[in-house]
Amino acid sequence: MNYKLLHELIANQKISLNQMSNELEISRTGLVQMLERQTLTVTTLEKIAILLKVDPRIFFKVDEYEVKVEPLPEVAEWKTKYYELLEENRDLRKDSE
DSSP: OOHHHHHHHHHHHTOOHHHHHHHHTSOHHHHHHHHHHTOOOHHHHHHHHHHHTSOGGGGSEETTEEOOOOOOHHHHHHHHHHHHHHHHHHHHHHHHO
């Protein structure tokens, strides 16, 4: 598992270990130890991936190639809805002119 990538994503998302441990319902000390000892369970990794809004497969290599990173379906859905709302807003503004 690619713990370096995990650490980078945590730093980039600017989520504190306190926040993360609260969301995961584990102690901060336990989370830190799992990260340092590289002993995360699959369940914990999946929960972390959801918090970071990434596919958990990105932390593993398949046949020496990194897995392509794609947003979770929920993120893609919200992104589509966001663009639709932007277009609606633009059209409404255009009509009111």
